[in-house]
Amino acid sequence: MYPPIFDGHNDTLTEIFHRAGSENPRTFHERSTLGCIDWQRAKEGGLGGGFFAVFVPNPESDNWDTSPYQWHPEKGYQIPLPPQIKQEYAEEFTTSIINLMNRWQAEYPEHFQLITSIDEFEPSLHSSAVTGILHFEGVEMIHADLSNLQSYYDQGLRSLGPVWSRPNAFAHGVPFCYPQHPDIGDGLTPAGKSLISACNDLGILIDVSHLNYKGFKDIELLSDAPLVATHCGAHALCPSSRNLTDDQLDAIQRSNGIVGVNFCKSFLRPDGNPDGACDHTEIVHQIQFLIQKMGEDHVAFGSDFDGAPMPDDLKDCSKLPLLMESLNAVGLSSETVEKIAWKNWKRVLADTWKG
Ligand code: ZN
Numbered sequence: 327m328y329p330p331i332f333d334g335h336n337d338t339l340t341e342i343f344h345r346a347g348s349e350n351p352r353t354f355h356e357r358s359t360l361g362c363i364d365w366q367r368a369k370e371g372g373l374g375g376g377f378f379a380v381f382v383p384n385p386e387s388d389n390w391d392t393s394p395y396q397w398h399p400e401k402g403y404q405i406p407l408p409p410q411i412k413q414e415y416a417e418e419f420t421t422s423i424i425n426l427m428n429r430w431q432a433e434y435p436e437h438f439q440l441i442t443s444i445d446e447f448e449p450s451l452h453s454s455a456v457t458g459i460l461h462f463e464g465v466e467m468i469h470a471d472l473s474n475l476q477s478y479y480d481q482g483l484r485s486l487g488p489v490w491s492r493p494n495a496f497a498h499g500v501p502f503c504y505p506q507h508p509d510i511g512d513g514l515t516p517a518g519k520s521l522i523s524a525c526n527d528l529g530i531l532i533d534v535s536h537l538n539y540k541g542f543k544d545i546e547l548l549s550d551a552p553l554v555a556t557h558c559g560a561h562a563l564c565p566s567s568r569n570l571t572d573d574q575l576d577a578i579q580r581s582n583g584i585v586g587v588n589f590c591k592s593f594l595r596p597d598g599n600p601d602g603a604c605d606h607t608e609i610v611h612q613i614q615f616l617i618q619k620m621g622e623d624h625v626a627f628g629s630d631f632d633g634a635p636m637p638d639d640l641k642d643c644s645k646l647p648l649l650m651e652s653l654n655a656v657g658l659s660s661e662t663v664e665k666i667a668w669k670n671w672k673r674v675l676a677d678t679w680k681g
Contacts, residue, residue, distance in 0.1 A: 330374030334586025334628030375457025464490030513540030529680030586628020
């Protein structure tokens with residue numbers, strides 16, 4: 327029997343929302359063969375909960391996901407940052423997604439439970455419902471003067487990444503590139519710096535995933551909360567611009583923060599090829615490396631289910647026991663596995679949230 331898994335990042339809300347008008351819709355409460363997470367498969371795989379992201383796609387994109395990588399065996403890939411999107415559009419999209427989440431909770435409370443305080447974490451994790459934390463992946467929906475941040479907090483927002491890999495009023499974002507050091511472009515804007523203080527004051531977790539190196543450094547200097555990367559990997563193993571360099575990992579460790587390991591194939595495979603063969607043992611390698619580098623208190627999962635190409639043998643959350651089995655097989659103690667599975671996330675949330 328494995329401990330329940332709490333996961334740092336999924337795009338399930340956005341994926342299911344996007345499918346609603348398509349020929350292949352799916353729901354959260356019925357088992358599907360589409361996508362990666364629904365309640366049934368979460369139960370089968372031991373997924374107890376995670377951060378549910380609101381991600382606003384560029385309106386001109388017919389696919390909400392990022393464009394396919396043009397990977398080259400010698401050159402890797404270099405994807406420019408997509409254009410900015412409008413605040414009104416992002417706000418409208420966000421309202422629709424939050425409405426969808428509220429419907430899940432109202433119609434199927436035994437399948438989905440949004441939590442907003444640390445006292446709810448363990449009871450919810452051990453309940454029949456999948457536990458959700460509302461996360462914004464890029465905050466285009468927030469006014470640059472932060473005038474609607476409190477309203478989103480009141481609607482349940484407890485975690486945000488100032489920027490997806492796309493510029494906005496707050497930061498610039500890191501383009502998807504391989505091989506590439508993340509030090510590309512400017513750091514936080516003045517509005518971005520105000521956002522960090524406001525998040526510290528309200529107790530909203532700040533996610534450094536998708537930030538470039540200067541943006542990360544700004545947050546390291548400004549924030550008084552643990553540094554958190556909800557869905558990243560180690561640059562030393564796969565030199566993608568989306569992965570964290572050794573000195574960034576040191577900074578996260580010093581802050582008593584955490585890295586949720588991303589399962590995306592192109593951040594796992596050492597050559598960055600998003601279409602190459604890749605199984606779940608690459609995740610195990612990342613976890614072993616990060617434990618050796620930062621210690622077992624700073625490593626967790628951050629799958630990116632429903633938002634990125636997954637390893638060939640871990641296409642959805644029902645396959646998670648395979649990963650747990652391998653963590654045991656490489657000699658991690660049950661205490662260590664439990665920390666990685668959920669206890670480290672609980673500690674960081676307790677140190678960050680105000681209630
Ligand atoms: Zn992401």
